[in-house]
Amino acid sequence: xxxxxxxxxxxxxxxxxxxxxxxxxxxxxxxxxxxxxxxxxxxxxxxxxxxxxxxxxxxxxxxxxxxxxxxxxxxxxxxxxxxxxxxxxxxxxxxxxxxxxxxxxxxxxxxxxxxxxxxxxxxxxxxxxxxxxxxxxxxxxxxxxxxxxxxxxxxxxxxxxxxxxxxxxxxxxxxxxxxxxxxxxxxxxxxxxxxxxxxxxxxxxxxxxxxxxxxxxxxxxxxxxxxxxxxxxxxxxxxxxxxxxxxxxxxxxxxxxxxxxxxxxxxxxxxxxxxxxxxxxxxxxxxxxxxxxxxxxxxxxxxxxxxxxxxxxxxxxxxxxxxxxxxxxxxxxxxxxxxxxxxxxxxxxxxxxxxxxxxxxxxxxxxxxxxxxxxxxxxxxxxxxxxxxxxxx
Ligand SMILES: N[C@@H](CCC(=O)N[C@@H](CS)C(=O)NCC(=O)O)C(=O)O
Numbered sequence: 001x002x003x004x005x006x007x008x009x010x011x012x013x014x015x016x017x018x019x020x021x022x023x024x025x026x027x028x029x030x031x032x033x034x035x036x037x038x039x040x041x042x043x044x045x046x047x048x049x050x051x052x053x054x055x056x057x058x059x060x061x062x063x064x065x066x067x068x069x070x071x072x073x074x075x076x077x078x079x080x081x082x083x084x085x086x087x088x089x090x091x092x093x094x095x096x097x098x099x100x101x102x103x104x105x106x107x108x109x110x111x112x113x114x115x116x117x118x119x120x121x122x123x124x125x126x127x128x129x130x131x132x133x134x135x136x137x138x139x140x141x142x143x144x145x146x147x148x149x150x151x152x153x154x155x156x157x158x159x160x161x162x163x164x165x166x167x168x169x170x171x172x173x174x175x176x177x178x179x180x181x182x183x184x185x186x187x188x189x190x191x192x193x194x195x196x197x198x199x200x201x202x203x204x205x206x207x208x209x210x211x212x213x214x215x216x217x218x219x220x221x222x223x224x225x226x227x228x229x230x231x232x233x234x235x236x237x238x239x240x241x242x243x244x245x246x247x248x249x250x251x252x253x254x255x256x257x258x259x260x261x262x263x264x265x266x267x268x269x270x271x272x273x274x275x276x277x278x279x280x281x282x283x284x285x286x287x288x289x290x291x292x293x294x295x296x297x298x299x300x301x302x303x304x305x306x307x308x309x310x311x312x313x314x315x316x317x318x319x320x321x322x323x324x325x326x327x328x329x330x331x332x333x334x335x336x337x338x339x340x341x342x343x344x345x346x347x348x349x350x351x352x353x354x355x356x357x358x359x360x361x362x363x364x365x366x367x368x369x370x371x372x373x374x375x376x377x378x379x380x381x382x383x384x385x386x387x388x389x390x391x392x393x
Contacts, residue, residue: 083206083216087199089170093163094153098139099283104390106135109191111184112165113138116154118145119278122253123177124160126354129381130181132389133350134188138162142283146292166196174199177354178221178249181347186225193227201225222246237346244331244340244348252324252355254307258317259364261304266363267297273361318367325372328352338380345381353381 093114115131115138117124131138143150143159154161154173162174164184172195174180179202187195206216222242261267271293275281280289313320332340332349339345345353356378359365369375 083204084219085204085206087196087202088155088173089166089196090153090163090173091170093171096141096150096153099142101139101393102132102137102390103393104135104137104388107137107390109134109136109188111136111187111195114141114163114171115139116141116143116151116161116163117159118143118274120274120358121159122256122355122358125358126177126248126351127160127162127180129350129354129357129385130184130347133345133385134184135388135390136184137390142278144284144288144292145296146288164195164199167194168196170196172196172199176202176218176221178245178351179218181351182221182224185347189224189226190228193225198225240331240340241346241348244328245351248348248351248355252328252352254311255313255317255321255324256355256359256364257300257304258308258311258313259321260359260362261297261300262317262364264298264301267301267304268293270359270362271297271300277361318364318371321364321368322372325356325368325374329373329377332377339377339384345384349381350385353378353385357382 096114096116098114113131113136115124115127117127117140119142141150148157151157151159151161154175156175158175160175160177160180162180162184163171164174166172174183183195183198183202186198186201187193202218202220204216204218206214209215222245260270274296275289275293280292284292308315308317332338335342337343339349341347341349356365356368356374369378
């Protein structure tokens with residue numbers, strides 16, 4: 001589940017959602033700026049006010065004209081897209097502690113992957129579900145959620161991050177769980193492609209969201225890049241898969257924190273479980289483990305209240321996650337197949353499974369098993385994932 005740099009906890013609380021917001025226009029800002037200066041000067045002189053109002057009108061006209069011109073040219077204006085950034089490449093692996101490897105002798109992908117993760121982060125669980133289901137070998141770096149030394153080399157402070165070796169010998173940095181899955185899934189469908197080149201189809205775009213904050217998202221993150229059109233699934237199946245992958249990121253994931261940190265006791269129980277499955281007592285000194293557990297539990301309990309409000313959840317947070325499980329199971333059952341993907345899980349099955357898997361040891365998950373029909377599907381996906389997974393070395 002969501003884990004935060006403790007020093008940045010308050011900021012992170014409002015940063016947790018990733019949806020693309022409304023893009024604020026420069027023209028709107030120009031008008032607002034001129035209008036407010038016009039307001040301030042109204043008491044001093046009518047001439048200045050008239051001038052300011054003329055400025056507003058001229059500014060609005062020019063702004064509208066410029067936006068209209070760009071719109072009809074079909075190009076985004078520079079206030080819509082602030083920065084488009086391609087992937088980062090590293091000459092060599094950073095000096096980090098590889099904590100374990102998942103080795104699958106049957107993996108013939110030729111990929112060399114290092115996953116930087118928190119064991120119970122839903123986004124990381126999603127990536128692992130995909131890697132394991134695909135039978136890939138990979139190394140794992142368990143990042144300390146408080147100090148984060150192991151991702152100091154990266155400009156992004158979020159996990160998961162995957163470093164993948166490219167043909168040139170450099171390592172391309174893949175970030176954002178859905179982008180990681182799409183890049184790797186595209187590669188596995190056509191291994192003649194270079195992973196370093198594939199990553200270029202998923203640039204990061206920064207923009208100003210509806211609350212005026214500069215934020216970023218990854219373009220095409222739910223799309224696979226396939227050269228061969230025969231590999232494309234039927235359109236409806238593709239749309240359905242993308243729709244539910246995006247639902248897992250934009251809706252389901254936001255129900256996790258308010259549920260697993262619902263009370264102080266639940267938050268502590270959750271962090272004790274994180275410590276157990278992340279083997280924090282093995283990987284970190286005791287003081288650091290205790291800091292993560294106790295400070296983390298109290299902080300996340302407090303933050304989850306804000307998240308609940310932010311995502312407009314009622315006090316009965318369980319009812320929201322039960323509804324989500326019901327909705328998902330209804331979609332799966334509609335096709336009368338074991339999985340949304342048919343006889344085998346597709347990327348949406350793996351995304352929903354990954355997110356729910358992140359709270360498997362928590363009371364919230366046990367309550368979902370008791371109160372919804374999620375269990376049958378969940379354990380069927382788990383069986384598929386585990387049967388393809390390599391062994392831990
Ligand atoms: N959209 C990203 C979200 C990743 C994310 O929010 N990760 C959390 C861990 S669950 C994190 O690293 N948060 C740290 C922070 O926001 O500073 C993805 O899908 O990978």
